[in-house]
Amino acid sequence: MKAFYAVEQKQHNPKAFLSSGAPQPNPEQPERTERLLLGAKAAGCAIERPREHGRGPIAAIHTPEYLDFLEHIYTRWQRIEGASEEVIPNIHPLGRNGRYPASAVGQAGYHMADTACPISAETWDSACWSAWSAVEAAEAVMSGAPAAYALSRPPGHHAFADAAGGFCFFNNSAIAAQHLRKQAARVAILDVDLHHGNGTQGIFYARPDVLTVSIHADPVRFYPFFWGHADERGEGPGLGYNLNLPLPRKSGDEAFLEALQPAFRRIRAFAPDALVVALGLDAFEGDPFGGLSVSTPGFARMAEAISSLGLPSVIVQEGGYLCDALSDNLTAFLTGYASQ
Template structure:
């Protein structure tokens, strides 16, 4: 299986976020790439640099208003006297309808859901190369590879069409899925991250051409709180095309795999001909966020079950934070996926 990533993805280096009202070091660090590269290599994956795909695939998912904001907000913010070194919102609208603010401060609040996605001088270019890694992996599958791994960092599944959040700026999984749809594929997205992929759900919530399925810690007491509940089934044309499986805190291998079986049945009922796996390794029992309790061997079992669908698959990296087993968890997943059916 090929792995795609670019060194430019390391330059985004966020310094802080707020957790329960307290400033904390941001856990979405560039070192994640080094650990994940090591894990991919240990699984026998070849590392490839993606091409610069421009904005076309990104703009197929995100609004031009939002993309213009991401490209220019840091420079505009840096001109504000006394502004922080990173773009961090201090105001959010109660409703995002009607007028659009002209000020950098107002636009930051409009386009950033929380404090976990600070924007620096290097954020835009890192986010673009992350998205291009996902596009390149999708292209590999379209060219005949049975699977490809996009080492996306920064991650993407909390990014809506025009809102950043939860360490995410461009929704890499959605961009890969839309790229496959454009080529005529019928696509399902399976998100196995610790956190609900609220941005991915939001992008496709009113559409019937992409099925979105997510297993995650129950958001009633866990980020992202306001999305990811079992009664969120889609709307309009998309009603019945969104399936959430919230899990109790500390769910381990057996409970996760039981829920995964239900997720796979739903995907089979949709009859897709391509799959995007939003791979979060933060469901690990030793991950700093501590929401679920999947073991390292459990990731191999999860991968084997998903690979059993027999679908051409784009695996897109989402969460999974610095801990001793991060590399091993990726190795277990990629190895399990590649060995399924042998």
């Protein structure tokens, strides 16, 4: 299987985030890429550098207002006397239907959903190369590869069309799906991250051409809290094109594999021409977030099941944080996918 990654993706190096009101070291560290690369190589992947694809594929998902903000906010932030080293919002609108602020502080609150995605001087470049890795994997599949892996870091599935959140800046899985739409009449996204892909859901919530399915820890007491519940089905033309399958905390292999069955029924009913797998390895039993309890062999079984759908597939890296088994979990998934 081809895999795509650019070294510039390591430049983004967030220092901290707030968790339950307390500052903590940010778990979305550059070292993730080193361990994921080891896992991909152990699975026999040929690692290739993506091409620079320009802003077009990113702008097909994200608003120009947001792109302008993200590219320039760090420079603007540094002009504020006493500002923090990284851009971190300290104010959020209760609703986003008011006026658009001119100040850097106000725009940070508008375009950053939480405090988990600090912006530094390197964030824009790293996020672009992360997105281009997903685009390159989509290009490989469009050229006939049965599957391709994008080592996309920073991750993406919490990013909305006009907002960063949850360590995410550009929604790489959505960008890959939109790029596949150049050839595919219908694309399905299956998100198997520990956390619900709220940004991905939001981007496609009113669209009938992209089906979004997510299996994740029940958000009633877990991030992202406000999205990911089973009654969220889409709206307008997209009604019936979104399926959420929340699992009780600490659910393991069997519960996850069982949840794949209704996911597969919905995907088959949609009859997509291609699939994007938003791969979060943070559902692992030993992941620092501790929400679900999937084992390393469980990731192989998960991959074998998804691969049996027989769809051209772009596998986009989402979560999965520093633990001893991170490399092995990716190896298990990619090996399981390639075995079918």
